[in-house]
Structure formats: structure tokens, C-alpha cells
Amino acid sequence: MTDNINHPKHYTFGEIEVIDAIEDWRLPYHLGNVVKYVARAEHKENKIQDLKKARWYLDRYIAKIETEANHGQD
Template sequence: MADNVNHPAHYKAGSMEVVEVIEAFGLGFHLGNAVKYILRAGRKTADPAEDIKKAVWYLNRYLERRGE
């Protein structure tokens, strides 16, 4: 049975979940969300463009907050 709350299929590849990657690398909120959207692109919906655009938004936000 699918567990869309605790372990959504679109956030898992093989034995790894996106949250594990984010935590292992200590990415924090903005970079973690960018990775999340990149890794789920084309998996949650057929068109990956929306997820990629959202990842870019988080990356730009990260740079803005750093003053870059």
C-alpha cells in the first residue's frame, strides 16, 4: 500500500528518499527544496517543467538571501 504522507513514491528512487539526501548533505530549507523539486521532476506529474521552475525559484531565493 502506498504511503503518500510518510514516503511518497515521487520522492524515492531505489532505497533512497529525497529527505535522506537533503539531511545527509545538510542543505537547509532553500537548497533542500531545490533538490526536492529537481529529483521529483517528471515523477509527480508528466511535465517536469513546473518542478524545474520551482527549483530555480528556490535557488534564486537562496542567492538573494545571501545578497548575491
């Protein structure tokens, strides 16, 4: 029986689940989502949508880092 809540098909390809890598690497929220969307894109129906989501999270994280850096220069 497939567990579509905890282990859907697009989560369980390869040797490890993406969540395990994200936690092991201690990625911040935004970067964890980038990794998640990129890693799963090939295994989902709408690949482009997931890659755009990854880009959105990455752009948002970059903006956050830039804002924090600029506030440090005040």
C-alpha cells in the same frame, strides 16, 4: 498498500529518499528545496512546474546571499 503520506511514489525511487540526502548533507532550507524539486521532477506529472519551483528557491537563496554580502560591506 501505498503510503501516499510518508512515502508517495515520487519520493521512493532509487536507493535513498531525497529527504535523507538533504538531511545528511545538512542543506539549508532553500537549497534542500532545490534538490527536492529537481530530484523529483522526472517522477511527477508536471516536470516543468517542479523545475520552475527549484529555480525560484535557488534565485531566492542567491538573492539572500547577495543581500547578506552587501550588508557586510556597509
